[in-house]
Amino acid sequence: MIRKAALLFVVAGLAFASGRTYTVSLFEKAMFGNTELTPGQYKVEVNDQKVTIRQGKTQLESPVKVEEGASKFDTTTVRYNHDGGKTRIEEIRLGGTKTKLLFTTASGGM
Incomplete structure (x- = not known):
């Protein structure tokens, strides 16, 4: 019984370590590093202090600062920074x- 419980924790730990994937919708063009993303749905995978964003054949990575809010967010939201004529993703909740x-x-982030 203890072996089964230990194995469960190891498997759960590996699943967490491999990263979590979320779906994020962009409603306007936005920069990710030097790449402009078009509106649409993207898969965002978070691994430690790195994020990978995917859509079709497009796959980009960037360092990210991960913070914890005071309470759970009801929906996934994207905050933009409109600076220098370019729209950049500043934050994803x-x-x-x-x-x-x-x-x-x-x-080199978004």
Whole structure:
């Protein structure tokens, strides 16, 4: 019985370590590093301090600062920064979690 419980914790730990994937919808063009993303749905995978965003054959990575909010977010929302004539993703709040992903242009983020 103890072996089964230990195996369950190992499997759960590996699943968490492999990252969590969320769906994010962009409603306007936005920059991710030097790449402009078009409106649409993207898969966002969070691994430690790195995020990978995918849509079709497009796959991009960026460092990210992961923070925890005070309470769970009802829906996934994207906050933009409109600076220098370009729209950049500044923050993603992941619905159903307390997780906020913060991007900076200095780190090559969105």
